[in-house]
Amino acid sequence: MNVRHLLRTSPATRAGLSIAVATGAYGVSFGALGAASGLGLLEVCALSLLTFSGGSQFAFIGVLAGGGTPAAAAGASTLLGLRNGVYGMQINALLRPRGWRRLAAAQVTIDESTATAVAQQDRAEQARGFWTAGVGVFVLWNLMTLVGALAGDALGDPRQWGLDGAAVAAFVGLLWPRLRGREPWAIATICAAVTVLCIPLLPPGVPILVAAAVAATIGWRGRNYDRRPEPVEVAR
Amino acid sequence: MTVWLWILGAGALAYLTKLSGFLVPQRVLESPAIIRVSACMTIGLLASLVTMNAVAAGQALALDARLLALGAAVVALLLRAPFLLVVVVGAAAAALGRLAGLP
Numbered sequence: 001m002n003v004r005h006l007l008r009t010s011p012a013t014r015a016g017l018s019i020a021v022a023t024g025a026y027g028v029s030f031g032a033l034g035a036a037s038g039l040g041l042l043e044v045c046a047l048s049l050l051t052f053s054g055g056s057q058f059a060f061i062g063v064l065a066g067g068g069t070p071a072a073a074a075g076a077s078t079l080l081g082l083r084n085g086v087y088g089m090q091i092n093a094l095l096r097p098r099g100w101r102r103l104a105a106a107q108v109t110i111d112e113s114t115a116t117a118v119a120q121q122d123r124a125e126q127a128r129g130f131w132t133a134g135v136g137v138f139v140l141w142n143l144m145t146l147v148g149a150l151a152g153d154a155l156g157d158p159r160q161w162g163l164d165g166a167a168v169a170a171f172v173g174l175l176w177p178r179l180r181g182r183e184p185w186a187i188a189t190i191c192a193a194v195t196v197l198c199i200p201l202l203p204p205g206v207p208i209l210v211a212a213a214v215a216a217t218i219g220w221r222g223r224n225y226d227r228r229p230e231p232v233e234v235a236r
Numbered sequence: 237m238t239v240w241l242w243i244l245g246a247g248a249l250a251y252l253t254k255l256s257g258f259l260v261p262q263r264v265l266e267s268p269a270i271i272r273v274s275a276c277m278t279i280g281l282l283a284s285l286v287t288m289n290a291v292a293a294g295q296a297l298a299l300d301a302r303l304l305a306l307g308a309a310v311v312a313l314l315l316r317a318p319f320l321l322v323v324v325v326g327a328a329a330a331a332l333g334r335l336a337g338l339p
Contacts, residue, residue, distance in 0.1 A: 011318075070242035115282055119278075159330075165301060165333075172313065172322070172326075173313065178278065188283035195288060196287060207284065208284045
């Protein structure tokens with residue numbers, strides 16, 4: 001199957017690619033800020049290649065720029081990356097990668113690749129979504145980190161092009177098809193509210209973990225209603 | 237030199253965190269209760285990601301052009317627009333909002 005065919009027939013591939021472009025472009029901001037925080041070109045690029053999790057990387061350079069020690073930077077970066085462990089479990093359950101694929105899948109397990117995969121219904125699409133978004137973001141993020149570290153702020157703020165709006169729209173687009181019936185709407189509403197409440201109280205990245213825990217609790221408490229017939233979708 | 241050590245350390249910890257989820261045994265993941273919990277978590281994670289991306293600015297809440305993008309994307313979805321168009325509409329709404337002077 002060639003790329004053009006996939007782009008025509010696979011919604012997950014299209015979703016993955018558009019997310020990769022919208023997110024990957026932010027590598028410019030990271031590269032520029034990383035260089036401004038006092039790190040060398042190789043150090044900034046190593047963070048993108050090895051840590052590869054936007055929130056964790058911004059936290060790392062943020063702590064350094066704020067005068068913190070490298071150890072504190074690594075601690076903050078690790079805390080913000082904990083949710084990736086939950087994502088790993090979900091991708092493991094969906095795709096069951098083996099051997100080297102499992103090791104590669106772990107590296108590209110991030111918000112975007114997980115969201116693209118879990119939003120698809122069949123197995124082949126889940127895999128296409130995960131790998132397109134994961135590898136796509138990885139390649140672009142690292143390229144753009146290099147560009148940003150070299151060019152500094154000359155390229156301007158990606159926000160001015162609405163790329164942060166593209167990310168919001170992409171995540172809503174992935175959530176939307178899941179919102180059929182009363183329970184998914186309730187879970188989404190509660191988790192959004194929990195996130196808003198947690199943002200000012202907890203370090204970035206942690207509110208997502210709290211929301212995941214709340215959703216898991218709702219799922220666990222209702223686990224015996226598994227065989228209940230699907231609720232009829234209420235007309236909008 | 238210590239900076240390099242901590243960069244490598246942060247990279248290793250990030251990778252091990254991601255990998256840990258892949259080491260959960262399949263038979264645990266196959267139980268009906270876990271499948272249900274996982275489906276609920278999926279919705280929770282996506283809803284939380286939408287919220288974080290729409291209103292979080294570090295550890296503060298910020299109302300800015302991203303909310304326009306959220307509204308425009310929802311309208312596009314209600315009109316059954318394809319995914320790519322939803323993303324483009326979101327970006328355009330945020331870009332236009334900033335052009336008009338929104339933060």
